[in-house]
Amino acid sequence: MASGRIAIIGAGPGGMAAALAAIRVGFDVTLYERAGEVKAAGNILNLWPPPQKVLKLIGVDTVDLGAPCQVFFRNAKGKNRAVVNLPDAVVREYGGGFIGLLRWGLYQRMLAALPPAVLKLGHELREMRDAGDAVQLAFANGATAEADVVIGADGLRSMVRAQLWGDQPIRHQRLHLVGGYLFLDEAPDGIGVISHNRTTQVSYTPIRHEGKSGYEWWVLEACDPDAPPPVDLHGFCRDRATQFPAKVQELIAATPPAHLQRWEIRDRPPLPQWSKGRVTLVGDAAHPTSPYAAYGAGMSIEDGYFLARELAAVDIADTAAVQGALQRYEDRRKPHTAQVTQGAYHTGRMFHHLPAPLRPIRDLVFDHTPFLQKMVGDDMPAHIVAQLAEIEDAEPYVPIHRRQEAAA
Ligand SMILES: Cc1cc2nc3c(=O)[nH]c(=O)nc-3n(C[C@H](O)[C@H](O)[C@H](O)COP(=O)(O)OP(=O)(O)OC[C@H]3O[C@@H](n4cnc5c(N)ncnc54)[C@H](O)[C@@H]3O)c2cc1C
Incomplete structure (x- = not known):
């Protein structure tokens, strides 16, 4: 087992x-959070599958964690443009794949796996x-x-x-998203739909949370970061959904206003080097x-x-060895994360920031050629499957405090 002190x-x-992950391989871990409680920043x-696989490996209970769905990209009239094709074996193994x-459901499961003294x-x-x-x-509270x-x-x-x-600048994507969720008595149909018209995305997927079923949905479009946000979020979403199929309009209309939240979308271009020293x-x-x-x-x-795996392989007292482990960790992670980050950034630009005269041409291509199918239906799942293969199969890790509870 590895030994040494890790502060997160x-x-x-x-x-x-x-x-x-670090506890799993034997490190003495302390997790510092500035807030007085661990709170999910966001709702939906x-x-x-790759994070689901990691969650299992690091001891998080993933049984009935979420509702599985197959995802379709459609235009606002409901015409299919692409279907996200995860291999059957992945869909079977990960309870439906996507x-x-x-968000709070995930946090609760992760917190339950953490030995209390760590946080x-x-x-x-x-x-x-x-x-x-x-x-x-x-720390701000005087602790060291x-x-x-x-x-x-x-x-x-x-x-x-x-x-x-x-302190490099944050990239404001000039996009905002309003997301909401609702619970329903009937089980969802296992279909998620990402749909776009010329300017706006209006989408939904099924959800599971604490044994309850329902849907989450979101409305995403360009925004002016200097303009005030919409005052009536529910009205804003109902208005944007009028051009989309009845199902999503009904989901939005039935959502309690307290279940809505808005974010402006920001990211940063890939950072060339993540680690320095220890x-x-x-x-x-x-x-x-x-x-x-x-x-x-x-x-x-x-x-x-991936980080815990690299650190577990070196003597943590040896500074050069630690630097080598951190470098191997980031060298493995940078291509994948940069591809996803930049892909998401450019997809947002393509759907929401194309000059108006080009939008009908873009939509003709999406409606009548396999372009979108290749990009989001085939290439993205292939990337996901490659990521899965990098995560080793191992016995699900049961945290020490859970093992002690089970033995008592
Ligand atoms: C609208 C929206 C929808 C999204 N949907 C998805 C999705 O469907 N799937 C998905 O995988 N991702 C999604 N994401 C992205 C996801 O939310 C983030 O990537 C994720 O939360 C990042 O986790 P993190 O732990 O790195 O950072 P954070 O979640 O930001 O957590 C950082 C923590 O650090 C604490 N902190 C900050 N400064 C200090 C300090 N100085 N000292 C101590 N503590 C500090 C904060 O309080 C916070 O608890 C979405 C994001 C948005 C905005």
């Missing part, structure tokens, strides 16, 4: 996954100093700590990243991603697994 900054999906979520869930709430990192053989941390390796999992506005690499980054701190890929949280979960 930020208890989002990236930080929690990194903590669970979809996960691809799943829809509520330190109310700890906002203020300063970090890499002294060569260890890293010193100072020392660790052999520090993992910045502190999101889009990462303080760890800024300390390592300076410090590295995971998740949005390293590669914030537009929700167009539905993969930001998924990639942040995968990061923790």
Whole structure:
């Protein structure tokens, strides 16, 4: 088993996954979160099979975590443009492949797998100093700590990243998304639909949350970041959905207003180097991603697994060996995450920022050629399957505190 102290900054999906993976291989882990509780920043979520595989391996209960669906890309009149083709074996193994869930459902499952003493709430990192053989941390509440390796999992506005690499500007995509969810008595039909008209995306997938079934939906279009947000989010979404099929209009109309949330979409171009000395980054701190890929949280979960695996293979007291492990981790992760991040960015531009005269031509191509099928129906699933193959099969990890509970 590996030994050594790992400090993780930020208890989002990236930080929690990194903590669970590092504990699994034997490290002494502390997970610092600035908030007074772990809170899901957002409501709706979809996960691809690779993060589901990692969650299982690091001890998270993935049984009935989300509702599986097959995803279709359609135009606003309901004509199919592409179907996301995951191989049957993957669909079978991962309970349907692509799943829809509520973000809080994922957080609850990850928190349940964490030994309670690992998480330190109310700890906002203020300063970090890499002294060569260890890293010193100072928090806003006056606490200090020392660790052999520090993992910045502190999101889009990462303080760890800024300390390592300076404060580069955030890329505002001039897109916004309003998402909502509702629960229904009848079981969903296993179909997810991503549909676009000339300017707007209006989409839905089935969800499962705490044994309840329903749907999540979202409306995504270009926005002016300097303009005030819509005052009536529900009215805004109902209005945008009028050009789309009745089903999504009905889902939006039946959604309780308290279940709606809006985000402006921001990311950053790929960072050439993530790690320095004994410090590295995971998740949005390293590669914030537009929700167009539905993969930001998924990639942040995968990061923790690959990082723990590299660190477990070296003597953590040996600074050069640690640097080598961190470099191998990021060398493996950068091509995949950059491809997803840039792909999501350009897909958003193609659907929402093309000059108006080109939009009918774009839609002719999407409606009448296999272009979109190749891009999102075949190439993206192939990328997902390649990622799955990189994650080793192993016995699902049962965290120590759960094993002790089971034995008692
Ligand atoms: C609208 C929308 C829809 C999305 N849909 C999907 C989807 O369907 N599928 C998917 O996979 N991804 C999706 N994503 C992306 C996903 O939300 C992010 O990629 C994911 O949350 C990143 O996780 P993270 O742990 O890296 O960062 P975060 O979730 O941002 O967590 C960072 C944590 O660090 C803490 N923190 C920050 N600074 C400090 C500090 N100085 N000290 C201590 N703690 C600190 C924060 O409080 C927070 O808890 C979506 C994003 C948006 C905006």
